[in-house]
Amino acid sequence: MDDDEYITPAANGYTIYTKSGCPNCVKIKTYLCECGAEMLVVNCDEYIIENKQEFLQFIAKCAEKEIKLFPMVFFNNEFIGGYAEAETHYKKMKAFSGDFEF
16 A cells, blocks of 8 residues: 555544554544534544554655554544543643634
């Protein structure tokens, strides 16, 4: 697979790279879904089976660092971390945006 065959992180909202059997993948998808966050979920099972090393190199390029743990969460095309980091990120974004009336 070439880099252009992988799904790249979305420019807007969350992109979650997941794999089957990953409890933290399920937790972050559920959390962000319940919060109504905009997200793109990418199941990576096929990527891992076909060429795990190549996929991890693609992710490292996108994240600008080596990552080997799932979930791999991006926001607006920028790597933010795994489950805990994504949950914290969402809470901070929500606190900063707030529902202000002008």
